[in-house]
Amino acid sequence: MRRPREGSGRRRELMALPMSLYAALFVGVSLLYVIGLSLFTRGDGFAAQPPLTMGNYGRIASPLYLRSLLQSLRLAFWTALLCLGIGYPFAYFMAKSRPRARTWMMMLLIVPFWTNALIRIYGWKILLSASGPVNAALQFLGLVQRPLKLLYTDGAVLVGMVYAMIPFMVLPVYSNVERMDWSMVEASRDLGASPLSAFLTVTVPMTLPGILAGLVLTFIPSIGLFFLSDLLGGSNTMLWGNMVHNELLKSRDLPFAAALSVVLLALTGLVILLYRRAGGKTENMVF
Amino acid sequence: MKKNSRWASLYMALVLLLLYLPILVVVLFSFNANPGRTANFQFEGFSLQWYEDLFDPAAGYGAALSSSLVLAFWSVLLSAVIGTLGAIGLTRRRARKGLLARAGASALSAGEHLAMLPIMIPEIILAIALMALFSAIRLPFGMVTLVLSHVAFCVPYIYITVKGRLATLDPALEEAARDLGASPAKVLWTVTLPLAVPAIVSGCLLAFAMSMDDFVISFFVNGPQTTTLPLKVYSSVKVGVPPHVNALCSVMLAAAFLLVALGQLVSSGSLRRRRRAPVSG
């Protein structure tokens, strides 16, 4: 029976003031400002001016943008799903390996992500190019006569996305599986469950927090990573992130770019809301 | 617990191979003698020419690296202070009585949630928000705006790691220190902070990696004089396929391996220390 002391707690909470103020200013105010901007009209140069309008949102409700939105969501969905399919078994096996092997695995998994994301994507660009190793291998094996067009396709973007996002699935699932009480699995086996049904009825539900966190962590960023489709995608791969990027830097339409961001923010909010509803916690999202 | 089967090991090896394939290709091509600045990816012979290019000051990689390091240094330092203080302040809070106290407490909770947002929303949203904010308050784009932006997304990493560590500490440790005559400030300095150091270090390493790697946010808030390494790489890769990027990647990879090995050393040290800690009830 232990309870925290009162009294001294109040002054201690004040230590969180810098963090709260910083977040209020640079996250809270700036996001509110963007929401505000989205309701203005485009001004001269890189500015916004009255009158207030919902016109920016009206523009978004056009086939061009809706198609882009759909494409982004579809890509994010497949990215999250493929990350789960590839990452879950990996995390599961990693958690079941010997401690020494586990440390090595972890290191091998993390190190590539300490190098720049752009460079890793660049590696895929080499691999998938017409004269690159993949095509060379295919031709050498006689599987194809002429080089396949692998680069600058939606498939290439998906490969790049999954590649960029997979640690964000592996890490939360791993930390979940690692902390799991294996006697529960043994108990379910003891009660007559087959290995598969023990996995489905015990392991999966018990690692659900990790799976949920992994899905959110791979889904959300996939919508916004414009540089990936920039480098690997074709000219018709226009993801939401590219739209924002283009409006901002090419068309220099600040209010409209703001409106596009607000839509993305709302989507994100929805996903996080669903995640919370399903019992997810913020802490599960960092390791 | 059953050991992994042969199939499991094979699967893991395959995934790791796929993970490293693009990197290996990049390293391999960094030694490629192919002189072409075109999108020609054929290996033609061994050469160190791209490394020479890379270290040529005119190429601008040195300047970009130093920008990135300065940026990461200040961002991590500031977020370490802000995040650690935040974690100490908000660990093990107590329900408040009274209207004003409760209002203050919920304001702090709101602040905590806001502070975590940068790592939960797509980077591009924060990027455009900060860009708009900075141009609205007429803050010139450059190192200052970069640091302010990076602190925003570095704080959550440090906050969450430190808070996680503090939450596992036996509350009796701080009480014991008070009981033995330490003022609240001394308790922080002699007990809480030293015990949080391993978590602060690993949070800082994480934040450092994130800052060094960040492209999206830097892309929108950088100034003409502050091209960071990721920005430099992007512009090089975007224009053509300059082979010295391969050399750069290999150098960064080597550095990353070194840093991670270092990090492992630190965290295994902290692990050992943690294992020695008495089990708290």
Added chain:
Amino acid sequence: MAERPVLLSLRGLHKSFDTQEALNGLDLDVYQGEFLTLLGPSGCGKTTTLRIIAGLEQPTSGRVLLDGQDITALAPEKRAVNTVFQNYALFPHMNVARNVAYGLRMRGAPKSEISARVDEMLELVQLTGYEKRMPGQLSGGQRQRVAIARSLILSPRLLLLDEPLGALDLQLRRQMQQELKRMQQKLGITFIYITHDQEEAMSMSDRIALMRLGRFVQIDAPRDLYERPQTAFAASFIGETNLISGRAEAVKEGEVLLQVAGFSLPCVSRDWIVPGEALLLCVRAERLHLSHEPVPAPCRVAGEIVESHYAGGERTTVVRLPDGQVLRARHTTEGESEPLPGSRVYCWWHPDSGVLVRDDREETP
């Protein structure tokens, strides 16, 4: 005991967490040099009481006086009171010497004094030579000693110990009990000790304060608590007890006749007893004797053996009275003939071994 000066007083202590009453009006005087134990089931408010004395918790109302001075609002670091925590709470990042020295360092004592005092304390707890060890490298018993040394270095007027031996195994526990008692007597420091182990409380304490539901049920010397419990709870919390329910009949001076299942039992009266009232008679299991012949004893009932459990040197026999009440008798197995279930038996006890107690078993907060 009464001539000793009072060191600590609790006056009308109340504590509520949210809506729950943890402490419900505590009054207590602790004398200088005394070894007082707070005993009670978990959740009875022992730890809360201790934490309020240490200053780690504020009472909702009431006062704490140390040497006659009100210290209720005083911060923990300003009280001449130290605590040995339940899980020791040794600082894991400091070695043994630095843990022990912590209090003096916080007080800003000179280096030479600190090292001399640390040596002295480590000698007291027999850990000389362990200065450089980290807490994680010590056994449970050694950690315990460091925790004690650390809290004694400031020479507190009062030492609070929260189940200090709870995590140790039985053998080590017995040894540490004796050592703690020896230390307490040698240093003359007042101890307030929490335990839920009644044997520990019995063997170490000068007085035991038995707690239940945030109240003191009885504060007495161990012997008085055992021999003269005031309530059914006090009687049953310590030792194995039979609570025989009956009705008070004739109340004469100093004596009550208790009607139990058709038997009339003379008992020592207590001043609160009213004739006709339903009462409980407390008879310890080991004070209840069995016999197959009708023994000429005034306190005697007859029943039927239900079952009997052999436990080495002792045996517990369960007897059912004609009205269905069940009694348990503990007796030595030396030279016995095994009691047969179903056979008729007489239970008897010395009139002084039966204590009439108030029935407080149904009480709730």
